[in-house]
Amino acid sequence: MIAKEFEDFILQHLDSYLIPADDLAIFIDSHNSDHVMLLLVNNGFSRVPVLTKDRHFKGTISISDILSYQVKKQLTDWELNQTDIGEMVNTKIEAIRNTASLTLIMHKLVDYPFLPVVNDQDIFVGIITRKSILKALNSLLHDFTDDFRIVKKDD
Numbered sequence: 069m070i071a072k073e074f075e076d077f078i079l080q081h082l083d084s085y086l087i088p089a090d091d092l093a094i095f096i097d098s099h100n101s102d103h104v105m106l107l108l109v110n111n112g113f114s115r116v117p118v119l120t121k122d123r124h125f126k127g128t129i130s131i132s133d134i135l136s137y138q139v140k141k142q143l144t145d146w147e148l149n150q151t152d153i154g155e156m157v158n159t160k161i162e163a164i165r166n167t168a169s170l171t172l173i174m175h176k177l178v179d180y181p182f183l184p185v186v187n188d189q190d191i192f193v194g195i196i197t198r199k200s201i202l203k204a205l206n207s208l209l210h211d212f213t214d215d216f217r218i219v220k221k222d223d
Contacts, residue, residue: 073216075170078204085200086166086185089192094119097126097154101134104153117184117192118157125184125192127157166193177201 115130137156163184182197
């Protein structure tokens, strides 16, 4: 269990650690794989969130997801290029709510470099990255005593 004071300290700054959807590269599930591959390669993104047209999180996509789909379905390059990425989406990374506990965030970030975040209406609002939480932890380690006093308990 995370000490309440530590969790409060980190969560009070969590909005600054959330990268908003408007600042991210995202794909719509109806984009064709040719377009997505081109953008992934040219921009150097390894994995990008995929949304529906109404901004619901569907999963993520990477070049390896697209190529795996091609091999699995035995598609020619032309057939693959005409296929919407909605069929190729990787659903291993589940979205978390923007009200998720720090404990949940930390546990999930052990396995994934970022977590998609949705609001109460399941609308995608952004991502929390492992890097942003490490920055929060760094801030905690350096600045915690500016607001709090640490006193050792008597045995």
